[in-house]
Amino acid sequence: MLSARGLSVSGISKSFQSGGRTILALDDISLSLPAGKVGVLLGPSGCGKSTLLRMIAGLETPSGGGITLNDRAVYRPARDRGMVFQDYTSFPWLTVRDNVAYGLKINGDSSALNEGTVDHFIRAVGLDKFADAYPHQLSGGMRQRVAIARTLANYPDLLLMDEPFGALDPETRWQMQDLLLSVVRKERTTVMAVSHDIEEALYLGDVVFFLSRHPGRLKETLYPDFKAGLPENDREAFLQSDDYRRLDLHIRRLMRDEGRDAA
Numbered sequence: 001m002l003s004a005r006g007l008s009v010s011g012i013s014k015s016f017q018s019g020g021r022t023i024l025a026l027d028d029i030s031l032s033l034p035a036g037k038v039g040v041l042l043g044p045s046g047c048g049k050s051t052l053l054r055m056i057a058g059l060e061t062p063s064g065g066g067i068t069l070n071d072r073a074v075y076r077p078a079r080d081r082g083m084v085f086q087d088y089t090s091f092p093w094l095t096v097r098d099n100v101a102y103g104l105k106i107n108g109d110s111s112a113l114n115e116g117t118v119d120h121f122i123r124a125v126g127l128d129k130f131a132d133a134y135p136h137q138l139s140g141g142m143r144q145r146v147a148i149a150r151t152l153a154n155y156p157d158l159l160l161m162d163e164p165f166g167a168l169d170p171e172t173r174w175q176m177q178d179l180l181l182s183v184v185r186k187e188r189t190t191v192m193a194v195s196h197d198i199e200e201a202l203y204l205g206d207v208v209f210f211l212s213r214h215p216g217r218l219k220e221t222l223y224p225d226f227k228a229g230l231p232e233n234d235r236e237a238f239l240q241s242d243d244y245r246r247l248d249l250h251i252r253r254l255m256r257d258e259g260r261d262a263a
């Protein structure tokens, strides 16, 4: 039998109790993300992107349906998934090197081999000169690189990111998107990221899952595969391509329709 490597979300729904009422936040979401690909959950505020990501992380229990990663059922957080949040989640009392090593230590790995792993990922995110610095000595973008390096040092099968660059200025955000793509392509990491930014979703994603809201449903799956024909890391070529403009406009219309439905 063929193995379904990658992420599979089948018929997921999620209800919350709020003020004595039951709110259906997500309704019958099914999607799949092949191993080694970057997926982006995109949609208007409140459509359930973070809730879905948290369920994939095992931090939240679905009300219905199931999730598998590489054919294994997801029902709690585990080492096969690593999560990077919008807020910089470094430990302020640890150096960059110790922050990156922390995840390995709590997983019981402290061998010389893993010191190599720590240095490898510090280099991969371009922080080798700052390995002995503390988080308060770093910019926001650099602190987010520490979080990415720390998470990747565990070699998760799936990297989950909730608006990881949302707090960064536009220029740093571009740099971080390029850095992320270069690291995950090299390491062949599967990534699922949440974004509400159309440009970011199309730039990062091999697959973009557009969710509608109230309740959150998978409205459209988009494949920005036009990027294969463009030079790598060339933002201008990307932004100026007709395919990008066409998809951007299409998603803006989807977003506008969502706003209308909510009005």
Ligand SMILES: Nc1ncnc2c1ncn2[C@@H]1O[C@H](COP(=O)(O)OP(=O)(O)OP(=O)(O)O)[C@@H](O)[C@H]1O
Binding pocket: 016, 017, 018, 023, 025, 043, 044, 045, 046, 047, 048, 049, 050, 051, 052, 196
């Ligand atoms: N713990 C909770 N209790 C009650 N309702 C919740 C809870 N968590 C989320 N919700 C509701 O579920 C819906 C989806 O929320 P979620 O935060 O997942 O959306 P989102 O698309 O990530 O939004 P944003 O882009 O604004 O972060 C919202 O209506 C929200 O109010």
